[in-house]
Amino acid sequence: MERPDAPPDVVIRRLPLYARSLRYLLEEGVHSVSSQELGERINVTAAQIRKDLSYFGEFGKQGIGYDVEKLLNHIDHILGLTHHWPLVVVGVGSLGQAIARYDGFQTQGLRIVGLFDSDPDKIGQMVDDLTIMDYSRLHAVISEHQARLAVIAVPATRAQEVADMLIEAGIRAILNYAPIILQTPDDVWVRYIDPVAVMHSLTYYLAREQGGAEVKRR
Amino acid sequence: MERPDAPPDVVIRRLPLYARSLRYLLEEGVHSVSSQELGERINVTAAQIRKDLSYFGEFGKQGIGYDVEKLLNHIDHILGLTHHWPLVVVGVGSLGQAIARYDGFQTQGLRIVGLFDSDPDKIGQMVDDLTIMDYSRLHAVISEHQARLAVIAVPATRAQEVADMLIEAGIRAILNYAPIILQTPDDVWVRYIDPVAVMHSLTYYLAREQGGAEVKRR
DNA sequence: GGGATTTTGTGAATTATAGCACAAGGTTTC
């Protein structure tokens, strides 16, 4: 009775997009937006936005739309972005470095509290203001900062063992860049970023487009 | 009548995962695999794998399963991975460099034929064996190599104009790392990689897990 | 103040996706 229906994961994955678009609108000095207008910016139907938001409450005004700042605050609350989330990055190769230097994390409610690598030559090096550390410090750093988020950016062959260690150390959600599916306990969340797989899904359509009439869907 | 049902995009997006898993199996020297076994490796149900493949033909043997190499070849054909696809990368900052250096593209049917940046200091620099080029060469390079794939790794504020230029130059599919939704013609495919949005969907669940019993879905 | 206009929130309808379950066909065992 208390929670009639947990919002589906598809909805949760769209909320950050709404939030980001609202942030841009706020920067542009826009104070009010309709589901229609918001939808056009991010290629989502107005009905979908309204339905999604309705899982969490009523944030709009009929005839008017949504107050940009208020709606953004609501979504940030829903997503838990009222404070910064500590996270660790394992694997500081070229991708790990790009992630470490990326200010998009720091400015959006995420704070990297540890960089880890297994290469003795890398340990002790700095990336911006962070020192690359040895595994021996993993447990301590995660405990100290109460980190529950991690990014894996090691070679695919090492990703599973790294995941096991992270989970052992208290990590509960992982963003995995290594091109391999991780086996994890049910109470650990894993998401994947896999540009090659994305590219391969695109080559499918390009290969088919050569001559005929094509219809695009999503 | 000719094409009874175009395979849905969800299916197309799973095929590269099947292909990759089959590649790993091949490396491990495994010759035959059932939908059950394959599914366990990549957390997909056996029925789903069989259903997905059935859009394209019958590749298995009852009682046995699938010949790993044969199925891989079939999927590679379906995805158009029988030859290398030329692609250009625009924006060679820390992320663009990680992409340029990443051998995962080169070894998986993709070939970077051009790196472009607007920063005069960067133009002329080399990343591995590729030279960072000026926009003036964009059209020529895309035409010369018949590239139809592009990666955008410029700041969000520049991404739309870059996309417009790429499309103008003949690009038909874009992988966009910039955190902004692109407006493009209907015959251009766009996919997004957005680690911050992914992280924010994870903080949602972490924020909720604090004390209560939680149920995980997907 | 009232009629025209806008836009929300949401049940109901529709469409899309996933899973079940089983006949058919193949292998293994003895």
Next chain:
DNA sequence: GAAACCTTGTGCTATAATTCACAAAATCCC
């Protein structure tokens, strides 16, 4: 060679996600 076993491909069913469409506010305009 026949019984036991395994696994595919798929029609059907079940579940999930999206879209429709409209009553209910809220505003605007004269």
